Amino acid sequence: MKVSALAEASGVSVASIKYYVREGLLPAGTQGTYDEGHVHRLRLIRALVEVGGLPIARIRATLAAIDDDAAPLHHAFGAVMHGIDSVPDVEPDVTEVHDWVRGRGWSIEDGAPAPYRLAELLATLRRFGFDVSLENLDSIADSAYAAAELEVGYARAQPTRTAAVESMMIGTVVFERVYAEIRRLALEAVSARQ
């Protein structure tokens, strides 16, 4: 299909399509012709932009994980996790988080952004007087782990490697928002009752 038909099929404007091609997020069409693979990729990009609010550079990093067929699936999943986030500019002390993670028996790669982000969030909560410790979050971590087992199992059961990594990417970004919205509903419901 031509770029105008691709725009219609995907609901993404021609200008945005050209921008994504220029930025290396979407493969250029052969002689200006696009196929269903492009429609699919555009839908993925839009979900990462609209739901995840991810900047273009981070989407490029996560998509690179899909496109590198040589990398083992676990590395691709790791690239997704790390690609959608980054280590903060001012690195907080992560010893506490690393100890907690190790204590749970969780294997997390060095340089993964999540421990830094978590350490930073704990520091923020404490600055506002919240008396919070990681041990308070153990039951949250238990349910997160149980949910993660289902999600990773679902991704691994996908018929192709690309589908597996995509499923991981969408699952991570979209389910994260699903949980956040349910939490907001619960907060309002509790506040209405109390």
Place this chain on the structure above:
Amino acid sequence: MKVSALAEASGVSVASIKYYVREGLLPAGTQGTYDEGHVHRLRLIRALVEVGGLPIARIRATLAAIDDDAAPLHHAFGAVMHGIDSVPDVEPDVTEVHDWVRGRGWSIEDGAPAPYRLAELLATLRRFGFDVSLENLDSIADSAYAAAELEVGYARAQPTRTAAVESMMIGTVVFERVYAEIRRLALEAVSARQ
């Protein structure tokens, strides 16, 4: 203190302070003099910007909830919940979400953004072939409700109304990210093990 001392005490640049005053987020200092209340408010604004990634207009809406002393506390909490989010431009069908929320006995105000956001996320997941129903999310909702009871109770126990609404605001935005980061750690841990 002068604006330069306020910048030093809060870690926020003079230019940003002036911008926040202009945008109505920070009360102007009396004859250019600022106090501890300003330092505190700046810290709150920075947390909402940096952790929550909230645009200025939404921060203004949530801060208005703190500053309106006449509103009952539940309304202020509702304004916080609603102020940090907005109903999507293209409104999805929310019947399914409203029915589920009602079935749980949760009282949610008409026009609250969360049901619309949740409906939109479900539609996105289904477009990507995820076979997801709200009933699958019942146990998530149960734990979210239990956590919300603790959080709202903590906010209500604050000595002043302002502290209560602030605590609700910080709790909503920051704990949301805490849970998201723990989820990412869990996903990586599971992926490493499988």
